[in-house]
Amino acid sequence: xxxxxxxxxxxxxxxxxxxxxxxxxxxxxxxxxxxxxxxxxxxxxxxxxxxxxxxxxxxxxxxxxxxx
Amino acid sequence: xxxxxxxxxxxxxxxxxxxxxxxxxxxxxxxxxxxxxxxxxxxxxxxxxxxxxxxxxxxxxxxxxxxxxxxxxxxxxxxxxxxxxxxxxxxxxxxxxxxxxxxxxxxxxxxxxxxxxxxxxxxxxxxxxxxxxxxxxxxxxxxxxxxxxxxxxxxxxxxxxxxxxxxxxxxxxxxxxxxxxxxxxxxxxxxxxxxxxxxxxxxxxxxxxxxxxxxxxxxxxxxxxxxxxxxxxxxxxxxxxxxxxxxxxxxxxxxxxxxxxxxxxxxxxxxxxxx
Numbered sequence: 001x002x003x004x005x006x007x008x009x010x011x012x013x014x015x016x017x018x019x020x021x022x023x024x025x026x027x028x029x030x031x032x033x034x035x036x037x038x039x040x041x042x043x044x045x046x047x048x049x050x051x052x053x054x055x056x057x058x059x060x061x062x063x064x065x066x067x068x
Numbered sequence: 069x070x071x072x073x074x075x076x077x078x079x080x081x082x083x084x085x086x087x088x089x090x091x092x093x094x095x096x097x098x099x100x101x102x103x104x105x106x107x108x109x110x111x112x113x114x115x116x117x118x119x120x121x122x123x124x125x126x127x128x129x130x131x132x133x134x135x136x137x138x139x140x141x142x143x144x145x146x147x148x149x150x151x152x153x154x155x156x157x158x159x160x161x162x163x164x165x166x167x168x169x170x171x172x173x174x175x176x177x178x179x180x181x182x183x184x185x186x187x188x189x190x191x192x193x194x195x196x197x198x199x200x201x202x203x204x205x206x207x208x209x210x211x212x213x214x215x216x217x218x219x220x221x222x223x224x225x226x227x228x229x230x231x232x233x234x235x236x237x238x239x240x241x242x243x244x245x246x247x248x249x250x251x252x253x254x255x256x257x258x259x260x261x262x263x264x265x266x267x268x269x270x271x272x273x274x275x276x277x278x279x280x281x282x283x284x285x286x287x288x289x290x291x292x293x294x295x296x297x298x299x300x301x302x303x304x305x306x307x308x309x310x311x312x313x314x315x316x317x318x319x320x321x322x323x324x325x326x327x328x329x330x331x332x333x334x335x336x337x338x339x340x341x342x343x
Binding site: 008009027028032033034035036037040041042044047060061062063064065066067068 | 110129137138143159165173179227244297
C-alpha cells in the first residue's frame, strides 16, 4: 500500500505508515538542523517519530542556507 | 586576498579594543560589534569565513529553504567555527501567516527564538508590507520570540513595532540589494528619537560611507549583506564596513559641528600681516 502526497512541491508515493522521521532521514543526508512543516503547521522534532503521513499531506522539509 | 587577510590580522586587535569599549545590548544579549552581516550571495564557504572574520561581526543572518536547494551543514560549521550567533530571517514571506510559520520552523531548525522578521509587499521592490509586518510582529512577540523587525523608514511604524515588543526596529535605507544608501536620513534620525529599543539600519547600504552615515544618524548597528557579498573584493569591503561602523559611531559620540551657510575660518585673523 502506498499513499500519494506532496513533498517540497513535488508529488510522491510513499509506503503507508511512513513517519515524518523516516521522510526526513530519506531526504536530508548531511543536514542536522532541519525543520518540517505539514499542511501549514510545524511538526516539532519531538513528534517526528510518531507522526505518520496521510494521503494528500503537503510536506515542506527545510534546511539552513545563506541569506541576508 | 592574502593581503586582505594580513590586513585583517593587523587591524583586528585595535578594532576589537575600540568596539569592546562601547558595547550595546540587543534582545538581552551584549554585543561589541555593531555590524550584523547577511550571508547571502558569497561565492564559497572559504570566502564566507574570511568575510565573517574580517567584519568582526558577532551576529549573522541565515535562512531556511527546501532541503534540495539549501547549503546546509557545511555553512553552519563555518559559522559555528567563527563563534557567531545566528539570526534566522523570514525572507520571501509576503503574509503574516507565512512569516510566523517560517519563524517557528527556524526556531526548530536553528534552536533560537531570535528572528529577523521580513514581510515584503512585492518582489519588485521587496519593500515591507506594514500591515502584515505589524500583525506578524505582535504574534511572534506573544509567542516568546525576540523579534528584530525589518521595516520602512517610517518613524510612526517604527514606534508601533517597538510598542508591540520588538527587540529592535530595523529601518531600510533603500530597497534590499539596491545599494542606494540612505535615501531619507531625516526619517532615520527621527525614528531613532521615537523608540527606545535599538535601531539597526538594514538594507540599502552600498559602500562604507553609507554605513558610517547610519551610525552618525544615531543607529545602534548596521545590518548589511549585498554591499559586502557582491563587492568585487568582499573581504576588503567587510573590513571597510567594520571600520566605517566604528568611525560613524565615534563621530556620533564626538558630536558633529553644526552646518553653516558660510565659511568660518579656523585660522585666527588676529595678527594677520599686511602684505
